[in-house]
Amino acid sequence: QVQLQESGPGLVRPSETLSLTCTVSGGSISGYYWSWIRQSPGKGLEWIGNIYDSGISNYNPSMKSRVSISRDTSKNQFSLNLSSVTAADTAMYYCARVGYYYDSSGYSRIWNYFHYWGQGTLVTVSS
Amino acid sequence: EIVLTQSPGTLSLSPGERATLSCTASQTVSNNYLAWYQHKPGQAPRLLIYAASDRATGIPARFSGSGSGTDFTLTISRLEPEDFAVYYCQQHGASPYTFGQGTRLEIK
Numbered sequence: 001q002v003q004l005q006e007s008g009p010g011l012v013r014p015s016e017t018l019s020l021t022c023t024v025s026g027g028s029i030s031g032y033y034w035s036w037i038r039q040s041p042g043k044g045l046e047w048i049g050n051i052y053d054s055g056i057s058n059y060n061p062s063m064k065s066r067v068s069i070s071r072d073t074s075k076n077q078f079s080l081n082l083s084s085v086t087a088a089d090t091a092m093y094y095c096a097r098v099g100y101y102y103d104s105s106g107y108s109r110i111w112n113y114f115h116y117w118g119q120g121t122l123v124t125v126s127s
Numbered sequence: 128e129i130v131l132t133q134s135p136g137t138l139s140l141s142p143g144e145r146a147t148l149s150c151t152a153s154q155t156v157s158n159n160y161l162a163w164y165q166h167k168p169g170q171a172p173r174l175l176i177y178a179a180s181d182r183a184t185g186i187p188a189r190f191s192g193s194g195s196g197t198d199f200t201l202t203i204s205r206l207e208p209e210d211f212a213v214y215y216c217q218q219h220g221a222s223p224y225t226f227g228q229g230t231r232l233e234i235k
Contacts, residue, residue: 004171045215045226060223099177099219112219113162115183117171 002026004095004118012089012125018082022095022118029076033098033110036069036080039120040091050098051078052110085125092120129154129218133227139235146203148230150216155196157220163192163201166229167212176201177219208234 008020022034036048049059051069059067063082071078082089096114103109130153140146150161163176174183176192179199189204203210211234216227 044228045217047224047226058222062223094172099174111160111177112222112224113160113174113177113217114164114172115174117173119169119171 002097002116004097004116006093006095006118006121008093008121008123010122010124012085012123013127014086014125015084018080018085018089018123018125020080020093020095020121020123021077022079024076024078024097028073029071029078030073031108033100034069034071034078035096035098035114037094037096037114037117038091039094040088042088046091048080048082050110050112053108087125090123090125092122094118094120128223129156129221129225131216131218131225131227133214133216133230135230136228137231137233139233140206141235142206142208144206146201146206146210146232148201148203148214148232150194150199150201150227152197152199152218156199156218159195159199160218160220161192161194161199162217162219163190164215164217165210165212166215172215175214203232206232 003025005023012018035050051057057069066083068081095118097116099111099113099115100108132151134149159179161179164172166172180192213229
């Protein structure tokens with residue numbers, strides 16, 4: 001069974017960049033779709049963005065100007081960068097594998113529910 | 128963006144009872160693409176239901192989803208001790224993909 005593990009600094013200074021990595025085991029990241037989600041006391045669960053098998057990313061408009069998601073297939077990892085952080089970015093950050101289905105032509109298509117999740121990593125933004 | 132409102136906020140029931148959790152969307156959920164998750168403290172959230180009524184692999188048959196349009200329901204037919212947790216709905220039909228605020232299912 002696929003397993004995901006988030007890693008990265010637990011404390012980030014305001015205005016700096018938050019960087020997290022998700023390491024996937026039990027399967028390859030190639031051929032699948034991956035996502036970052038966060039949970040803060042003030043806003044609940046919030047989808048941050050996806051990265052597709054093609055390497056193209058799709059982001060929540062509320063954070064689009066500050067977010068970048070990338071992947072490293074050689075390490076079986078994908079990463080999140082969130083720039084210019086403030087206290088409002090304090091949250092538990094989760095990585096997840098996105099659901100998919102096969103269309104009538106046999107191609108996989110993204111189906112934006114979150115099938116497998118990591119346990120999350122808490123990031124606090126504070127000076 | 129679609130706002131999802133879950134009710135009740137907290138549901139107190141006993142093992143063996145039936146649980147009914149609601150999720151109401153601020154606008155029609157495209158293709159009824161609504162998912163449900165179970166979340167226990169310190170654990171990864173677990174997918175239960177997607178596309179309103181399709182059970183994820185390995186999910187017991189006591190969990191069922193129903194609904195369409197803007198009103199959706201997660202039913203747990205007969206509560207087991209391990210079912211007490213927080214449950215979230217999520218619409219996966221239109222970006223940005225949004226979640227409800229959760230229903231806490233606690234032991235009475």
